[in-house]
Amino acid sequence: MALLQPLRSPVVPDDVVARLDEQLRAAVRREAIDPQRDPESVRRLAVALVREHDERSLTGVVTPVGDVAAVVAELVARVAGFGPLQPYLDDPTVEEVWINSPDRVFVARRGRHELTNLVLTEGQVGELVERMLKSTGRRVDLSRPFVDAMLPAGHRLHVVLEGIARGFSAVNVRKFVVRATRLDELVGLGTLTPEAARFLEASVRAGLNILVTGGTQAGKTTMLNCLAAAIPGGERVISAEEVFEIRFPHPDWVALQTRQEGLEGNGEVRLRDLVKESLRMRPSRIIVGEVRAEECLDLLIALNAGVPGMCTLHANSAREALTKACTLPLLAGENISARFVVPTVAASVDLVVHLALDASGARRVGEVVAVPGRMEGDVIETETVFEWREGALRRGIGLPPRIERYERAGVDVVRLLREAG
Structure with missing residues (x-):
């Protein structure tokens, strides 16, 4: 089983991304945008914010971001997508992503399993599940510890909560990869x-x-x-x-x-x-x-x-x-x-x-x-x-x-x- 490197954008300063993330979320709330249903509007706001930040960096007031496109992608993934999992969901060769535990994240390509070196926290996993379910109208809780749902992009989500799954919640996201229609x-x-x-x-x-x-x-x-x-x-x-x-x-x-x-x-x-x-x-x-x-x-x-x-x-x-x-x-x-x-x-x-x-x-x-x-x-x-x-x-x-x-x-x-x- 191969160890797959995470699909991450070039490293940018964490404090810069965190500040831009906060500003982007405020702009999304101000314009009453549903991030998951209107990701293009989120991208538009992210581009404007990063461009403005890049222009200010010329005066030395703030740290330059370096790769503008990478920072925009990171921000959109955080606000409109599913954070660290988003690069895998965007990758057309990935058929399924699943989380056995925060430090055991797998993907499937061409029917074969690959272990990534992506490491999450329990809080991130919980936040991802909550964000994924938000737009589906379905829920998962102690009374109903597993759920099937369809995400806005057409991916199928399956969650089994901790207690039913030993140690950690188990999460599967099966992508609908269209390779044939006839x-x-x-x-x-x-x-x-x-x-x-x-x-x-x-x-x-x-x-x-x-x-x-x-x-x-x-x-x-x-x-x-x-x-x-x-x-x-x-x-x-x-x-x-x-x-x-x-x-x-x-x-x-x-x-x-x-x-x-x-x-x-x-x-x-x-x-x-x-x-x-x-x-x-x-x-x-x-x-x-x-x-x-x-x-x-x-x-x-x-x-x-x-x-x-x-x-x-x-x-x-x-x-x-x-x-x-x-x-x-x-x-x-x-x-x-x-x-x-x-x-x-x-x-x-x-x-x-x-x-x-x-x-x-x-x-x-x-x-x-x-x-x-x-x-x-x-x-x-x-x-x-x-x-x-x-x-x-x-x-x-x-x-x-x-x-x-x-x-x-x-x-x-x-x-x-x-x-x-």
């Missing part, structure tokens, strides 16, 4: 082959129900976004997720997210509430960001009722994903049995796209599995459409279900797959 762009990144991309695009157009699976950081959300981008523009899309992460271009799309309960203990909106509510909004498609619990039952019922959909699910393989999809609905209550759930999964899920993170940190599609709707006892049958074999994603022997849907979409899927083989 399936053909994933081909360029080596995530899947052109033949698999054409098949998946045709499957989306045909309205098949798709389950995207994989481990943490395998690229599930990126794949979901790329699949969603293939939805025809004439359809109405409703998405539901814990925090807003789904992003794709579409003219008729409503995005929903969950809400924490208030200080009075009410007002919580759960993911399964959003799935139920989406059915009342005339959807042509339903997308669920990630299925983790009993909301899986509500999604299965929606898919089984004829509303095409997609979702992501943590799993180690396509087969394990189907097993998990059969298990999660049982959390909805004692009156839900496997005798109902397993056939419903077999009838509702059409394709499973499984992604994996290899040893080098590259994200790849490991298999695309079709679910024809048949069962052998309590086991759902599957057919492999594409699989990772001999160092590449290759055509399997399986065919997707619902061939008639492809025909209605104007796609000869049998020919498409024959050409892929």
Whole structure:
């Protein structure tokens, strides 16, 4: 594990930066600026203050700052950004930043972990968490010691307070690094082959129900976004997720997210509430960001009722994903049995796209599995459409279900797959 040097600007006198910091905060309050929502205004004020300070330094009254741009960046990071973490958040190669303790700050690049030599104080960590949560409308306290939130820049924040996390609060900031927005762009990144991309695009157009699976950081959300981008523009899309992460271009799309309960203990909106509510909004498609619990039952019922959909699910393989999809609905209550759930999964899920993170940190599609709707006892049958074999994603022997849907979409899927083989 490499020791990463912190991304800091050239050193400037601490007393100069502290004085300018104080003046900038006063100017922000005076102009009633929300720093996190209007960082450009903060930058404008910082530039003016540093320029004025630099001009005064010519008379010898104050110490010159040296690198004006570096001081402006430092001030903006302190007031409008997230202080010492801001350089990492601004770095396009950094995918995630996390704090295990004030002196153990890590980042991830290209799927690999790196320890930085950035050392914070407990006070700085607490201040960073408070500042991050300020603009999200969510909270973390002793009664609710962990929180998921979306930061203004689109980064996902997760906090576990000390007491639940041993020794210190644990903080994760996962950046939404846009490397691909369409399936053909994933081909360029080596995530899947052109033949698999054409098949998946045709499957989306045909309205098949798709389950995207994989481990943490395998690229599930990126794949979901790329699949969603293939939805025809004439359809109405409703998405539901814990925090807003789904992003794709579409003219008729409503995005929903969950809400924490208030200080009075009410007002919580759960993911399964959003799935139920989406059915009342005339959807042509339903997308669920990630299925983790009993909301899986509500999604299965929606898919089984004829509303095409997609979702992501943590799993180690396509087969394990189907097993998990059969298990999660049982959390909805004692009156839900496997005798109902397993056939419903077999009838509702059409394709499973499984992604994996290899040893080098590259994200790849490991298999695309079709679910024809048949069962052998309590086991759902599957057919492999594409699989990772001999160092590449290759055509399997399986065919997707619902061939008639492809025909209605104007796609000869049998020919498409024959050409892929």
